[in-house]
Amino acid sequence: MIFEGLADKLQNTLQKLKGKGKLTENDVAEAMREVKLALLEADVNFKVVKDFVKIVKERATGSEVFESLTPGQQVIKIVNEELTELMGTTQSKITFSSKPPTVIMLVGLQGAGKTTTSGKLAGYLKKQGKRPLLVAGDIYRPAAIKQLEVVGSQVDVPVFTLGDQISPVDIAKAGVEHGIKHGNDVVLIDTAGRLHIDDTLMDELKDIKTTVKPQEILLVVDSMTGQDAVNVAEHFDTKLGVDGIILTKLDGDTRGGAALSVRAVTRKPIKFVGLGEKLNDLEPFHPDRMASRILGMGDVLSLIEKAQVSFDEKKAKELENKIKTQQFTFEDFLEQLQQVQSMGPISQLLEMIPGAGGKQMKNLEVDEKELVHIQAIIQSMTTGERKTPTIINGSRRKRIAKGSGTSVAQVNRLIKQFDQTKKMMKQFTDMEKTMKKGGKFK
Ligand code: GDP
Numbered sequence: 052m053i054f055e056g057l058a059d060k061l062q063n064t065l066q067k068l069k070g071k072g073k074l075t076e077n078d079v080a081e082a083m084r085e086v087k088l089a090l091l092e093a094d095v096n097f098k099v100v101k102d103f104v105k106i107v108k109e110r111a112t113g114s115e116v117f118e119s120l121t122p123g124q125q126v127i128k129i130v131n132e133e134l135t136e137l138m139g140t141t142q143s144k145i146t147f148s149s150k151p152p153t154v155i156m157l158v159g160l161q162g163a164g165k166t167t168t169s170g171k172l173a174g175y176l177k178k179q180g181k182r183p184l185l186v187a188g189d190i191y192r193p194a195a196i197k198q199l200e201v202v203g204s205q206v207d208v209p210v211f212t213l214g215d216q217i218s219p220v221d222i223a224k225a226g227v228e229h230g231i232k233h234g235n236d237v238v239l240i241d242t243a244g245r246l247h248i249d250d251t252l253m254d255e256l257k258d259i260k261t262t263v264k265p266q267e268i269l270l271v272v273d274s275m276t277g278q279d280a281v282n283v284a285e286h287f288d289t290k291l292g293v294d295g296i297i298l299t300k301l302d303g304d305t306r307g308g309a310a311l312s313v314r315a316v317t318r319k320p321i322k323f324v325g326l327g328e329k330l331n332d333l334e335p336f337h338p339d340r341m342a343s344r345i346l347g348m349g350d351v352l353s354l355i356e357k358a359q360v361s362f363d364e365k366k367a368k369e370l371e372n373k374i375k376t377q378q379f380t381f382e383d384f385l386e387q388l389q390q391v392q393s394m395g396p397i398s399q400l401l402e403m404i405p406g407a408g409g410k411q412m413k414n415l416e417v418d419e420k421e422l423v424h425i426q427a428i429i430q431s432m433t434t435g436e437r438k439t440p441t442i443i444n445g446s447r448r449k450r451i452a453k454g455s456g457t458s459v460a461q462v463n464r465l466i467k468q469f470d471q472t473k474k475m476m477k478q479f480t481d482m483e484k485t486m487k488k489g490g491k492f493k
Contacts, residue, residue, distance in 0.1 A: 054307040054345045060089035062347045065130065069123035079111045082126065094277040094308025099137070099315045107133050131342050137311060138338035143295060143320035148266045151236040152184075154227055156263070158256055158291065159271035160283060161244035164299035164325055166195055168271050169241040170202025171325065171333035172297075176237050183208050184235035186226030188259070189243040190215035199241050205330055209233075219243060223259045240265070248283065253290045260291065267294045269322065272309065274298045280309040284317050293317075299325035302332070310341070374476045381437035384469060385429045388422060427455035428465050440466055 064085040068078060083104050090100045107129055110116070116125040147153045157172070159165045166189065173183045185203045187210060189195035196212050203210035211226045223240050230238040242259065245252045260268065270293040272280040280298070287293055296317070298310055301324045314321055321336040370387070373379045429437065431454035436443050443451070443466060452459045 054093065054310075055305045057089055057093040057307055058345050058347060060092070061086060061130070061345060064089070065123070065127045065346070068126050071123055074116060074122040074126070076112055079108065079116070079126065083108045083111070086130070090311070093306045093311065096278060096281060096308070096312035096316055099312045102315075103133060103137060127346065131346055131348070134311075134342035134345060135339045137315055138341055139314045139320045139336075140338055142335055142337045143322050144335070145267055145322065146294075147237070152227065152230045152238045153236065153267070154238045154240065154263050154265040155267045155269060156223075156240045156242060156256075156259060156265040157269050157271055157297075158242050158287060158293070159244055160248070160273075161192060161246050163244065163271045163273045165189070165244055165271045166198050166241055167202060167328070167330075168297055168299060168323075168325055168333065169199060169239050170206055170208075171330050172269075172323065173203065173208040173237075173239055174206030174330050175323075175333055176239075177206060177208055181237050182235050183237040183239055184226070184230040184233065185210045186223060186230075186238060186240045187212040188219045188222050188226070188240050190217070190219055190222070191243045195241070195243075202330060209235075219255055220258045220262050223263045227263050248286050248290075256291050268292065269295050269297050270319075271297045271299060272313070273300050274304040274307070274309040274324075275300045277306065277308045278312070281312050281316050284313050284319070288317050288319055293319055295320050295322035297321070297323045297325065297333075298336070302326045307345075314338075377473070377477060379473060379476060381429050381432060381440060381469065382434075384472075385426065385437075388426060388429075392422065424455070424457050424461060425465055428452075428457055428462055431455040440469060 064082050068074060068082055071078065086107065087100055087104045090103065091097070095103075107126075110129045110133075111126045116122045116129070119125045145153075145155070155172075157165050157169050169185055173185050176183045185199055185208055187196040187199045189199070196215060200210045200212065211222075211229050213222045213225060219242065223242075226240060227238050229235075240259070240263070242256060243252065259265075268291065270284055270287050272283055274280060276283075284293070284296060296313055296319055298313070298321050301307075301310065304310070310321065310324070313319075321338075324334055324336050326332045326334060366386075370379075370383060373383060428451060431451045432443070436447065436451075448459050448462045448466075452462045455462075
């Protein structure tokens with residue numbers, strides 16, 4: 052989980068303050084010591100930690116807190132505001148050129164996730180109604196061009212390539228011209244990386260920059276490398292100049308040091324974060340929402356946005372009607388399950404629910420395998436069985452268990468749960484009807 056240790060520690064520390072009716076300077080000093088340690092343990096840049104704690108302490112020992120009736124809450128509010136500020140205050144979007152195409156260069160070290168992110172970003176922009184073109188400019192890493200072609204086809208975005216025998220500068224130039232000719236309004240150039248920063252790489256990137264004059268240079272860095280990622284960002288920014296940062300592999304980063312330091316050190320905003328290997332695992336970065344997540348206040352807005360992308364409004368209406376008229380079947384159940392899964396891993400969704408990401412729910416291990424079993428069971432049912440589960444007798448249960456690689460007990464359990472859910476739905480709709488009639492409940 053992102054910021055796992057940090058979230059736990061900060062929440063613990065701040066919880067202690069929340070419980071107190073009055074705060075002394077000592078209470079605040081003690082809390083700030085703990086905050087400082089927690090940030091350092093999360094691998095946040097030392098100077099960033101020092102400045103952060105200083106500001107929070109100054110504000111937390113002022114009248115804003117001491118004259119408040121809820122001083123603990125005020126400190127949490129201050130920490131939340133300062134964390135948000137640290138990560139950039141507001142969401143930083145891509146600037147599109149007024150005269151298309153908008154040219155975006157993706158740069159970064161090898162293995163940071165540049166090619167994958169190029170595909171993710173192309174897919175993201177396509178969903179926003181753009182007509183992107185991917186340009187394969189990484190001629191050095193074996194198979195990089197092929198990899199870009201694969202991700203391009205997965206997100207249904209064309210890929211421009213000239214093979215690996217032509218200079219990246221010429222490829223970039225030809226790519227942009229191709230984009231103009233074919234009506235692409237965004238051209239994304241995947242550039243070559245190196246294992247380490249070297250001058251040849253920087254010179255090549257500078258040449259591309261001068262030639263194609265990109266609207267945006269986005270630096271892709273691997274958040275799991277912590278402070279190294281921050282150093283890389285500083286270096287690229289000094290040498291080449293970057294407009295924004297895409298932080299990848301946040302899903303595997305339990306500490307979060309890069310996410311918390313990179314903006315403060317480079318003054319360049321994090322524009323997107325990568326949260327997994329799949330091509331839809333890219334999210335715009337919202338400093339305020341991330342701060343709320345760290346403090347266990349949840350991130351309901353991101354959850355709603357995810358749901359809006361995954362759920363179809365018309366279908367939702369149909370479903371509501373089915374529930375009301377008692378026609379909810381296993382088919383609908385399966386569809387629901389698949390929609391929820393398309394929103395991403397359940398553990399990531401839980402983090403966005405206020406309180407759910409924190410300690411309270413730590414023991415609630417969501418078994419994603421169980422969901423796979425449920426899907427397999429429903430898929431092994433015939434259409435008739437899915438529509439009318441009452442016909443599923445003993446021998447049918449055995450057949451379904453065999454077909455889905457589960458046990459009869461698992462099949463029994465699912466059917467029972469389904470019955471109970473249906474009953475519950477009926478109770479809800481009855482309740483609603485009674486309420487509408489102005490009746491009372493027993
Ligand atoms: P490049 O050399 O910078 O082009 O890196 P690639 O795009 O080939 O990515 C390197 C590896 O990182 C691949 O295995 C990707 O699947 C993986 N990767 C990229 N972004 C993410 C991410 O956000 N989360 C995770 N878990 N893996 C990622």
